[in-house]
Amino acid sequence: RKEVEQDPGPFNVPEGATVAFNCTYSNSASQSFFWYRQDCRKEPKLLMSVYSSGNEDGRFTAQLNRASQYISLLIRDSKLSDSATYLCVVNKRGGADGLTFGKGTHLIIQP
Amino acid sequence: GAVVSQHPSWVICKSGTSVKIECRSLDFQATTMFWYRQFPKQSLMLMATSNEGSKATYEQGVEKDKFLINHASLTLSTLTVTSAHPEDSSFYICSAYGTSGIDEQFFGPGTRLTVL
Numbered sequence: 001r002k003e004v005e006q007d008p009g010p011f012n013v014p015e016g017a018t019v020a021f022n023c024t025y026s027n028s029a030s031q032s033f034f035w036y037r038q039d040c041r042k043e044p045k046l047l048m049s050v051y052s053s054g055n056e057d058g059r060f061t062a063q064l065n066r067a068s069q070y071i072s073l074l075i076r077d078s079k080l081s082d083s084a085t086y087l088c089v090v091n092k093r094g095g096a097d098g099l100t101f102g103k104g105t106h107l108i109i110q111p
Numbered sequence: 112g113a114v115v116s117q118h119p120s121w122v123i124c125k126s127g128t129s130v131k132i133e134c135r136s137l138d139f140q141a142t143t144m145f146w147y148r149q150f151p152k153q154s155l156m157l158m159a160t161s162n163e164g165s166k167a168t169y170e171q172g173v174e175k176d177k178f179l180i181n182h183a184s185l186t187l188s189t190l191t192v193t194s195a196h197p198e199d200s201s202f203y204i205c206s207a208y209g210t211s212g213i214d215e216q217f218f219g220p221g222t223r224l225t226v227l
Contacts, residue, residue: 004154043204043218044155087154095214098145098157098170099206 023088
């Protein structure tokens with residue numbers, strides 16, 4: 001079983017729509033959770049950390065369910081610039097530990 | 112955010128040659144640097160973790176004699192792919208963690224290696 005599993009997509013959604021991604025992780029010792037964004041042939045960039053209480057950053061909302069080992073990302077009012085691959089990432093100790101990445105979910109926002 | 116540079120951004124070499132990739136933290140001291148590799152349509156995979164002044168810790172399945180890592184200063188780590196072969200062709204990305212004041216790894220722009 002992969003450590004972090006995501007639906008690779010692609011998800012094709014119209015501009016302005018709301019889209020949700022999910023991922024599951026296998027290591028119950030994981031303590032830190034993130035969503036990264038990766039554009040084609042570029043390095044990943046941190047989108048947001050994910051906390052047990054759920055957190056929101058503008059149009060983006062992340063949720064964590066430790067019991068189910070499940071993480072979600074919701075994007076509201078999607079923009080063309082949101083087109084990218086979204087990577088679900090976990091590790092044990094925040095920035096000080098190596099990160100375990102999912103393969104990513106490819107999102108295409110259509111005009 | 113903190114800035115990490117990588118050099119070169121891309122390299123093409125013949126099979127059997129060695130290639131050195133540099134990773135620098137430009138505006139903070141990187142006590143820990145990480146090296147990742149990403150094959151097409153695959154996830155980034157951690158190859159090794161290096162702390163300044165000590166030997167790197169390699170992930171299972173990564174040959175330490177093939178991928179030499181040096182982290183001799185708080186702003187520079189190098190990855191040398193020795194005797195590269197076509198199966199080593201990949202996107203190599205470093206990240207740095209340290210005194211930026213933010214609990215986050217900052218990624219370099221990556222190096223695309225093609226071995227002919």
